[in-house]
Every structure is written in C-alpha cells, then in structure tokens.
Amino acid sequence: MSTTRAGSPEVRRRTACNLCEAICGLELTLVDDVVTGVRGAEDDPLSRGHVCPKGVAIADVLHDPDRLRRPVRRHGPADDPRWEEIGWDEALDLVADRLAATVERHGRDAVAVYLGNPNVHSLGSMTHGSALLRTLGTRNRFSATSVDQLPHQHVARLLYGHQLLLPVPDLDRTDLFVVLGHNPMVSNGSMMTVPDFPARLRELHARGGRMVVLDPRRTETARLADEHHFVRPGTDVHVLLAMLHVVLAEGLASVPEWADGVDRVREAVAGHTPARAAEASGVPAEVVERLARELAATPRAVVHARMGVSTTEFGTVAQWAVQLLNILTGHVDRVGGAMFTTPAVDVVGRGLVGKGHHGRWHSRVRGLPETGGELPVAALREEITTPGPGQVRALVTSSGNPVLSTPDGAALDRALPGLDFMVSLDFYVNETTRHADVVLPPTSHLERDHYDLVFHALAVRDTARFSPAVVAPDRTQRHDWQIHAGLVRRLQRRLGVPRAQRLRSAARLALSPTRTVALLLATSRTGVTLRRLRRTPQGVDLGPLRPGRLPERLRTSDRRVDLAPALVVDDLPRVREALGSPPTGDDGTLLLVGRRHQRDNNSWMHNTPRLTKGRARHELHAHPDDLAARGIADGERVRVASRVGEVVVEVRSTSDMMPGVVSLPHGYGHGRPGSGTTHAGTVPGVSANDLTDPERLDVSGNAALNGLPVRVSPA
Ligand SMILES: Nc1nc2c(c(=O)[nH]1)N[C@H]1C(S)=C(S)[C@@H](COP(=O)(O)OP(=O)(O)OC[C@H]3O[C@@H](n4cnc5c(=O)[nH]c(N)nc54)[C@H](O)[C@@H]3O)O[C@H]1N2
Ligand SMILES: Nc1nc2c(c(=O)[nH]1)N[C@H]1C(S)=C(S)[C@@H](COP(=O)(O)OP(=O)(O)OC[C@H]3O[C@@H](n4cnc5c(=O)[nH]c(N)nc54)[C@H](O)[C@@H]3O)O[C@H]1N2
Ligand code: SF4
Numbered sequence: 001m002s003t004t005r006a007g008s009p010e011v012r013r014r015t016a017c018n019l020c021e022a023i024c025g026l027e028l029t030l031v032d033d034v035v036t037g038v039r040g041a042e043d044d045p046l047s048r049g050h051v052c053p054k055g056v057a058i059a060d061v062l063h064d065p066d067r068l069r070r071p072v073r074r075h076g077p078a079d080d081p082r083w084e085e086i087g088w089d090e091a092l093d094l095v096a097d098r099l100a101a102t103v104e105r106h107g108r109d110a111v112a113v114y115l116g117n118p119n120v121h122s123l124g125s126m127t128h129g130s131a132l133l134r135t136l137g138t139r140n141r142f143s144a145t146s147v148d149q150l151p152h153q154h155v156a157r158l159l160y161g162h163q164l165l166l167p168v169p170d171l172d173r174t175d176l177f178v179v180l181g182h183n184p185m186v187s188n189g190s191m192m193t194v195p196d197f198p199a200r201l202r203e204l205h206a207r208g209g210r211m212v213v214l215d216p217r218r219t220e221t222a223r224l225a226d227e228h229h230f231v232r233p234g235t236d237v238h239v240l241l242a243m244l245h246v247v248l249a250e251g252l253a254s255v256p257e258w259a260d261g262v263d264r265v266r267e268a269v270a271g272h273t274p275a276r277a278a279e280a281s282g283v284p285a286e287v288v289e290r291l292a293r294e295l296a297a298t299p300r301a302v303v304h305a306r307m308g309v310s311t312t313e314f315g316t317v318a319q320w321a322v323q324l325l326n327i328l329t330g331h332v333d334r335v336g337g338a339m340f341t342t343p344a345v346d347v348v349g350r351g352l353v354g355k356g357h358h359g360r361w362h363s364r365v366r367g368l369p370e371t372g373g374e375l376p377v378a379a380l381r382e383e384i385t386t387p388g389p390g391q392v393r394a395l396v397t398s399s400g401n402p403v404l405s406t407p408d409g410a411a412l413d414r415a416l417p418g419l420d421f422m423v424s425l426d427f428y429v430n431e432t433t434r435h436a437d438v439v440l441p442p443t444s445h446l447e448r449d450h451y452d453l454v455f456h457a458l459a460v461r462d463t464a465r466f467s468p469a470v471v472a473p474d475r476t477q478r479h480d481w482q483i484h485a486g487l488v489r490r491l492q493r494r495l496g497v498p499r500a501q502r503l504r505s506a507a508r509l510a511l512s513p514t515r516t517v518a519l520l521l522a523t524s525r526t527g528v529t530l531r532r533l534r535r536t537p538q539g540v541d542l543g544p545l546r547p548g549r550l551p552e553r554l555r556t557s558d559r560r561v562d563l564a565p566a567l568v569v570d571d572l573p574r575v576r577e578a579l580g581s582p583p584t585g586d587d588g589t590l591l592l593v594g595r596r597h598q599r600d601n602n603s604w605m606h607n608t609p610r611l612t613k614g615r616a617r618h619e620l621h622a623h624p625d626d627l628a629a630r631g632i633a634d635g636e637r638v639r640v641a642s643r644v645g646e647v648v649v650e651v652r653s654t655s656d657m658m659p660g661v662v663s664l665p666h667g668y669g670h671g672r673p674g675s676g677t678t679h680a681g682t683v684p685g686v687s688a689n690d691l692t693d694p695e696r697l698d699v700s701g702n703a704a705l706n707g708l709p710v711r712v713s714p715a
C-alpha cells in the first residue's frame with residue numbers, strides 16, 4: 001500500500017471474516033492502520049487456515065473511499081442525487097421526526113422495515129436491532145429470510161419447536177453426504193457453517209465416504225461428487241417424497257421413540273412412487289430407490305438441501321422431507337448424521353430468539369400469512385403502491401439491497417420514490433439506499449468487536465471465538481448498535497412511551513454488544529468466558545457435535561416431534577397437482593435458476609476491483625442444444641423474458657447445464673444511475689430479480705426464485 005510511511009512497524013491482528021456463514025478466522029498484518037496482508041488462521045479450530053478471495057478482500061471495504069463514514073441526506077431525485085453530509089444528531093433527529101410523524105398520521109403499520117443479510121453477521125445488529133422493531137411496532141416487517149432460508153425455519157419450528165433449532169450435518173464424520181440445490185465449493189456452506197469445505201470433502205473421500213449431488217447444473221461441487229444427477233428445477237420435492245416412500249414401503253424406517261405420527265406420513269407419501277418422481281424430475285427411478293436404500297443402510301449418512309430447494313414453490317414440503325428422511329433412517333441426533341450444536345451462547349435454549357409462529361397476522365393486500373413475525377418480502381412492493389388504510393408510507397432498510405435481491409426488484413425500484421420517507425442503515429449508497437432520504441452508515445466490520453451469535457450455533461463443530469476491533473474508527477463514526485440506540489431513544493420520546501419504560505430500555509441499550517456477550521457467557525454452561533476468549537483469539541474448541549441430545553433439546557411443548565404437522569401435510573395436494581404437470585412445457589420455455597461465484601457476495605462486494613477483475617461471470621449459462629434450437633451462438637446477447645420483466649445479457653454455451661435450464665447469478669445490475677459506488681457501476685451484468693416473480697411463493701411465504709419459466713431469444 002503506497003500510503004504507508006516507510007519504516008512503520010508491521011503489526012499482526014486476529015479477526016473473523018463475517019462475509020459469509022463460514023466465519024473463517026483470519027490473521028491480518030497492518031502498517032499504520034492499513035491492512036497489508038490477510039491470511040487464514042491455521043490454528044483456528046473451526047476454519048483451520050481456510051480463507052477465500054472475499055476474505056482476502058475484506059479490508060477493501062475498510063479502506064474504500066466510497067464507503068460512507070458520516071450520515072448523508074439526499075437532495076434531488078434518486079437518479080441524480082446530491083448527497084449532503086450532516087451531523088449524527090441532526091440525522092437521527094430528522095429520521096425520528098419523520099418516522100414518528102408517519103406513525104401518528106397513518107398508524108404503526110405505515111412504517112415498513114426490511115432487514116438484509118449482513119444484519120445477522122453484525123453483532124451489534126443482533127444485540128440491539130430488535131428494540132427498534134419493538135418501538136416501531138409495525139406488522140410490516142420484511143427481511144432477506146423470505147428470499148432464502150424461511151422454509152428451514154418454518155420446518156424447524158413445526159418439527160423441533162423452535163425456528164432456529166435445526167440439526168447440522170456432521171460433515172466431519174459422515175460417510176454419505178447427499179446434497180440438493182447447494183454449492184458449498186462456492187458458497188462455503190449454508191445452514192451448515194463449514195469453513196474449508198474443500199478440505200473436509202477430501203477428508204470424507206479419504207475415509208471412504210461418498211458425496212451425491214442433485215443439481216440442474218454441473219456445479220463446482222457436483223464436479224467433485226461421486227455421483228451427480230441433473231434434476232429439473234422445482235421438482236426435488238417429488239424426489240424426496242419418493243425416497244421417503246421407498247424407506248417406508250420397504251420397511252427401512254426406524255421411528256425414534258421421541259417421534260409420533262409415522263402412519264400419517266406413510267399415508268401422505270403413498271402415491272409418491274419413484275416412477276412418478278422420475279417422470280417429473282428427470283432423476284431416474286432406479287437412482288431414487290437406490291439413494292433411499294443407501295441412506296437407510298449407511299450408519300453415518302445425511303441429506304442436506306439448500307437455496308436451490310428452499311427457494312422453490314415447494315420449499316417447505318421439500319425441507320420437511322429432508323428432515324424426515326434423516327429422522328426415519330436413524331440419522332438425526334447421531335454421529336455422522338445431523339446433530340444439534342452446543343454453542344457457548346445458546347440463543348435457542350436461552351430464549352434469546354423467539355420460537356416463531358405462523359399466521360398471527362396477514363399482509364394487507366394479498367392476505368399472506370406472517371412466519372416468525374415477518375411477511376414475505378415478495379409483498380413489500382404492493383404494500384407501498386396499493387392505496388388504502390395501512391398503506392406503507394415510510395421504509396427503514398438495514399444492511400440490505402432489496403432492489404437487487406427480491407423478486408421483481410425493478411418494480412420495487414419504481415415504487416420507492418412514492419414513499420413519504422425512507423432511511424437506510426448502510427455504509428454504501430446502493431441500488432436501494434439511493435432512494436433513502438437519509439443514509440446512516442455504521443462502522444465496518446474491522447472497526448468493531450465481533451462474536452458470532454448465529455453461526456456458531458449452526459456450525460459443524462462446536463467452537464467459540466471473540467474478535468476485538470482491528471482498527472479504531474474515527475470518533476465521528478457510529479456502530480450499528482449506537483445508531484439503533486440513538487433512534488430508539490428518540491422515537492420513544494416522540495411516540496409518548498412512558499418515562500419509566502424509556503429509562504429501562506435506555507439502560508439495556510447502553511450495554512455494549514461486547515458487554516452483552518460477556519454477560520451471556522458468564523452464565524454459559526460450556527465454561528467459556530469472554531476473558532478466556534480474549535486470551536485465546538484463535539477460538540476455543542468445544543469439540544465435535546454431540547449425539548443423544550433428544551428429546552431434551554426439543555422445544556416442542558411435549559418434548560416430542562410430530563412427524564406430520566398440518567401446515568406441511570395440507571400443502572401435499574398442491575404438490576400432487578404439480579406432480580401431474582411437470583414445470584417445463586413444449587412451448588419453448590426454459591427454467592431459470594440462480595448461480596453464485598466464489599468472488600461474488602450477494603450484491604455488495606462489487607466495488608472492489610480485486611474481486612471483479614478477470615473473466616466476466618455475469619452471463620446467462622445455457623445448454624448448447626437449447627441455444628441451437630433458438631439460433632443463438634455462444635457469446636451473443638440474448639433477451640431473457642419472464643412474466644414480469646426482461647433483461648438483455650450475454651450467453652455462455654455450456655453442457656454443464658441441464659437441457660431446458662438456464663442460469664443467471666443475482667446481485668448484478670449496478671447500472672442504475674445514482675448509486676454511489678464508482679467501481680460497481682462499471683461491472684457489467686443485469687439483475688436476475690428483474691425477472692423473478694413475486695407471485696411465485698412457497699407456503700412459508702418464501703419466494704420461488706428458482707425454476708422460473710423464461711423465454712430466451714436473440715437480442
Ligand atoms: N461466494 C459466495 N458465497 C456465498 C454467497 C455469495 O453470494 N457468494 N452468499 C451466501 C448466502 S447469503 C447464502 S444463502 C449461501 C447460499 O449457498 P448455496 O445454497 O450454495 O446457494 P447457491 O450457490 O445459489 O446454490 C444453489 C444451487 O441450487 C441449484 N438449483 C437451482 N434450482 C434448483 C432446484 O430446483 N433443485 C436443485 N436440486 N438445485 C437447484 C443451483 O444450480 C445452484 O447450484 O451462500 C453464501 N455464500
Ligand atoms: N434471484 C436470486 N435472488 C436472491 C438470491 C438468489 O440466490 N437468487 N439469494 C438471496 C439471498 S440468500 C440473500 S441472503 C439476499 C441478500 O440480499 P440483501 O440482504 O437484500 O442484500 P445484500 O446484497 O446482502 O446487501 C447487503 C447490504 O448491507 C450492507 N452492509 C454490509 N455490512 C453491513 C453492516 O454491518 N451493517 C449495515 N448496516 N450494513 C451492512 C452492504 O453495504 C450492502 O449494501 O439475496 C437474495 N436474493
Ligand atoms: S469462506 Fe466466507 S467467511 Fe471464509 S473467508 Fe471466505 S467469505 Fe470469509
């Protein structure tokens with residue numbers, strides 16, 4: 001780095017990467033507070049030295065001149081804004097005034113909130129974020145959860161009694177790993193914190209284990225699999241139900257003593273034969289049968305399904321079927337199967353996160369049920385644009401970019417200027433926050449302490465690690481939690497919250513996230529304290545996942561698992577209807593799926609040239625036969641059109657795609673004017689969510705982003 005003074009001493013600091021669920025331990029070198037090197041921490045008991053290109057680029061955010069350090073207020077339209085820096089008090093007062101005025105004039109539901117993905121990666125947002133939601137008291141709460149893992153949470157509550165109580169694959173000891181709609185070689189695992197997936201996969205193979213992948217694309221993970229089968233998008237549900245059918249019909253099931261209702265399951269899957277599943281999915285019946293038998297016959301085996309399965313029209317039934325397959329083949333709560341973690345801070349056991357619920361209220365326009373207190377984000381746009389009592393007039397976004405990340409983002413983009421007021425907590429002006437009247441930027445990752453409350457609880461090994469801030473922010477900056485505290489204090493006063501209650505809440509909010517973690521650890525049964533973590537910056541190893549936690553670990557009222565919850569079984573007629581009419585037509589439609597790349601991070605790491613250089617990777621991938629049938633050559637620009645919109649993008653011909661399926665990554669489409677990042681605006685690409693359809697939902701309210709019918713033609 002040229003800005004450093006020659007001769008300044010080099011210092012070493014530890015941190016943890018918070019960019020994805022893998023939470024790798026990192027070793028940084030710094031000269032004069034400038035990060036000059038990033039390495040994976042070899043002695044980290046969880047990540048064991050792993051680091052990926054994004055982790056190497058983590059300091060690019062810290063040093064990015066485009067990153068906001070102080071609040072800004074927009075003058076002029078979002079397409080051609082002039083941003084004025086203002087002071088924190090002025091900004092927080094202004095935001096509180098406008099939000100309170102909206103509540104007074106139009107009611108609490110007139111303020112909507114959207115929480116994006118990095119929210120769960122920020123300790124301060126985790127400890128201090130819920131106070132703002134409580135203070136606003138709106139039912140119009142949305143988050144990235146409903147374009148992601150909502151079916152997992154829905155099923156976790158229905159089966160195990162808590163939305164975050166999910167068994168994690170015991171990847172380090174399993175001998176058969178069946179993976180559907182998941183590409184951990186690129187994504188580094190999800191709903192399964194697994195840094196260093198490549199090494200863990202090598203170890204699996206070294207002990208004679210096997211990995212089987214079902215995916216409509218021959219992915220980076222599929223290439224390393226012992227078996228890969230193309231599956232038609234949206235049809236995994238049929239494969240999984242047929243596997244369940246085989247397990248039950250062939251007497252391969254063992255029902256744990258803590259589970260009830262297997263007869264209702266048997267009845268529910270009766271018609272789901274491998275032959276019918278094969279017809280719908282393209283996965284041969286022989287494979288479906290064999291996989292079911294192998295799963296039952298292998299003592300250490302586990303099924304895991306992620307984005308490609310969750311974000312389909314049957315995400316909930318499919319994730320339920322995954323859990324049931326693991327349970328009924330004797331692999332839940334067992335070594336080498338899927339087990340519950342024992343985190344040092346047990347957010348589930350200690351009730352720090354609620355159990356969840358469903359259908360307590362419904363969205364105003366479409367009548368969609370809430371799940372876990374959130375409405376489907378696919379309904380956000382219509383709640384803003386449909387007039388009437390309860391219409392959304394103001395919006396708070398925090399660490400998100402729904403214009404690029406939620407279905408029909410283009411329509412949301414058009415709707416946002418119609419709001420009376422918008423505020424965003426974010427350190428970038430992005431495609432969404434460019435619409436905000438005020439942007440409140442928190443400190444970035446390396447400027448604040450971190451303890452991971454969420455991902456230790458989902459990790460393939462029990463560990464705990466505390467990472468103090470690497471560099472001190474300048475005094476005019478604010479942490480996420482301080483912004484939350486400042487907003488809550490001001491809003492409470494304006495909304496007439498009684499003084500006694502305000503004082504109680506002020507005392508709670510004055511406690512820093514680190515103090516909160518220290519207190520939580522002080523009463524942890526694992527013996528981990530903040531002091532010990534400070535002395536052990538690489539992290540404390542609490543050992544492999546432990547079997548035999550059930551039924552004690554269950555949070556259901558009777559400490560039992562109902563295998564056939566009504567909210568799942570009631571959706572089966574819809575599945576059977578789909579089984580009769582597989583999704584691809586002879587009408588020339590192709591099915592669109594998503595794709596991630598090792599150097600992309602959803603929509604927001606595109607401002608760092610280090611990650612965007614090299615061969616472009618935003619193209620539509622399509623099978624050569626599908627292109628030939630349409631007279632399209634490799635590299636040409638094509639028009640991709642769905643029910644809701646169209647984009648024009650370069651195409652790449654590859655037999656890695658299943659015929660009839662095309663793939664486009666999300667998180668691109670930075671060409672919109674007014675976004676404040678210089679480099680991201682030059683990265684080509686279009687937004688996949690200008691195509692995705694807000695009407696396509698799972699019963700949980702999760703968006704069916706994958707398996708979208710599109711037409712592809714020469715541009
Ligand atoms: N490098 C990188 N890593 C990331 C992220 C990132 O943006 N970049 N994002 C992080 C986040 S927020 C998350 S949630 C995780 C997600 O991590 P993953 O679950 O691994 O997500 P994807 O890479 O989108 O993989 C989904 C796979 O599903 C396949 N697929 C699509 N439709 C279907 C279907 O109907 N059936 C089946 N069987 N497969 C289907 C796609 O081809 C794709 O290979 O990744 C995290 N890690
Ligand atoms: N078609 C399609 N759409 C998808 C997906 C897909 O596979 N296909 N994947 C979905 C998934 S899994 C996800 S998680 C979503 C992600 O979608 P979102 O959560 O809506 O957005 P991100 O792209 O993660 O943008 C995160 C924003 O948070 C800011 N940020 C980063 N760190 C912090 C912080 O500590 N504090 C604050 N206040 N802000 C911060 C960044 O600057 C950035 O602007 O996209 C979803 N959309
Ligand atoms: S795998 Fe995830 S946590 Fe690890 S370095 Fe890469 S982005 Fe960071």
Ligand SMILES: [Mo]
Binds near residue numbers: 117148
């Ligand atoms: Mo995600």
